[in-house]
Amino acid sequence: MIFATNVNKRFGKLKALDNVSFTCNKGQTISLIGPNGSGKTTIIKCLLGMVVPDSGFITFNDRNIIHDWKYRRHIGYMPQTGRFPDNMTIAQVFDMMKDIRREDTATFDEDLATAFQLNRIMDKRMRTLSGGTRQKVSAALAFLFNPDVLILDEPTAGLDPVSSEMLKDKIRKEKQKGKLILITSHILSELDDMVSEVIYLQEGKLLFHKSLDQLKKDTGEEKLVRAIARIMQANK
């Protein structure tokens, strides 16, 4: 479904992505793991076309994304920090997004908006919202259009435990429907029962892309946390 081939990206002197190649298919739940600054968010932004790679190419359903923009109708994206126009209300943001993506969605999936009880604060302006509430809005927006691919960048960071559980339940539910889910998180324990594959990045390089079972077998650990800890130490 998504092919990335030899993607390179430099930000000034910093090499953010160094010859990264990987494949993602429908039905997989892939976790991007790596230390801070290892290029996880850059990869995600490349997939979305928000960052343009210096070289290499990415295809989505066999179409190069450089000359295509329609592929984004299949993607729901939840950024690391939800940034919204300050003087729009939540309702206006939702209406605008629905307006923009009206053609490609028949029904809206408002499960999360309901679960987070966003309808009670619909007329609040975005600048007055707390960080957690903003996260709830971006999560609700990512799932709103029932997309085939979900890209979640640190989805539970900043959410309270109850909301975080609600979101994880929702992710599991979407996984059951056979969607491709890409997720980054530093809280590895919560990924354990969710992900099927792991992509490990370090200093912009892709170290490995394995299934979770394979990873556990290779490291001899039962938990993802310990498996990753072992790898991080081995690479020091």
Place this chain on the structure above:
Amino acid sequence: MNKIIKYVILDILRNRIVLAYTVFLLAISLSVFNLEDTAGKGMLSLLNIVLIVLPLVSIIFSTIYVYNSTEFIELLLSQPLQRKRLVLSIFIGLTVSLLLAFLVGAGLPILFYSGSQAGLVLMATGMGLTIIFVALALLGSMITRDKAKGIGLAILLWFYFSLIYDGIVLFILFQFSDYPLEKISIVLGSLNPIDLGRIVVLLKMDISAMMGYTGAVFREFFGGTGGSLYACLIMLMWIFVPLWLAVRKFNRKDW
């Protein structure tokens, strides 16, 4: 694309700067026409105000608006929209709202008090300058990420076009006053949209006789249909070159 333009215009109308700008222009135009005893004199005063205020407001407001829409742009970039359309929508939204402000604030009084050819040319010039300076603002805000730098660049551009450039031209004209400079002064005039606008409007008024020999050359060059066409073409170039560069920059920008 229309949807985005709609949201941009709604957003601009919601912060009341453009409304204040309209009222300000309206107050100035009305007072200028009522203070002077002939409409011609009123036009002349209005011309000077339009040439200073219009570019300043257009470039500063647009620059700040583009920087403040970073969140809006980021939000929409991850949606199924074409980058080019997104940036063009912002450009069109800004242009339409500022043009509306100008047409209501200065256009209506001009039509009411002096609906002559000079009045129409002044309106066209004002509209052209508004679009040009929105395009320049867009380009400026694509060049630098830093808001303070971007606004500084916008002020500098305005300074250059309304003051520094004239200083340079005067310097050249005085230094080389022994040589025939009439043709060169036409070229120099077209290199600055504000100067070009001033020349074109002044030629439609009766006072161009006071501009001496150069005025006569200008009259001969810009007076005919060919000259008007040339002026229009230069103005269009001043719109499309910065706009094209800005779209190119935007297409390759990382967010």
